[in-house]
Amino acid sequence: MIKPLHEYQFFRSVGRRRFVYFVVSLLVVVLGVALDERPAHHFDTAYESCWTAEVNSVITGTSPHMTGICANDRGRLPGVGRLAATEPFSTSKRRDYIVFATGLGTHYAGLAYVVNATPPPDTCVTPLGGPWWQFRQGTSVGDCPRGYTFQPAP
Helix, strand or coil, X not given: CCCCHHHXXXXXXXXXXXXXXXXXXHHXXXXXXXXXXXXXXXXXXXXXXXXXXXXXXXXXXXXXXXXXXXXXXXXXXXXXXXXXXXXXXXXXXXXXXXXXXXXXXXHCEEEEEEXXXXXXXXXXXXXEECCEEEEEECCCHHHCCXXXXXXXXX
């Protein structure tokens, strides 16, 4: 009598290998989709008082003299990280927004304090509450991470 193919050792091991490859491939695809659907990392808004002190120091041109949880070596902003630049922008008589950039050029990103204006143009932005916006470099709507929206130039 002829045995069914699955009873032969050769077919049994190939079938197992194919099944293992299939399961591993499926897990990789599921993991990739799950990671892609995660929202982007947001700055820790628990440090908002520190950010406000830094904004006031930029506006007045003085040192914020931060202490406690806000104390940092110059060049770091608590909850944000090391700053590459601090840039005030004005579209009227007062500074409408201040950018605390953590990266420049193609890695332009950071925290923006926005009053009476739109967030930094040609960036992907997400509101953090109040006048605070987190931004990163973006060139179009499809270039933004999940949770961010593209802010075109006016």
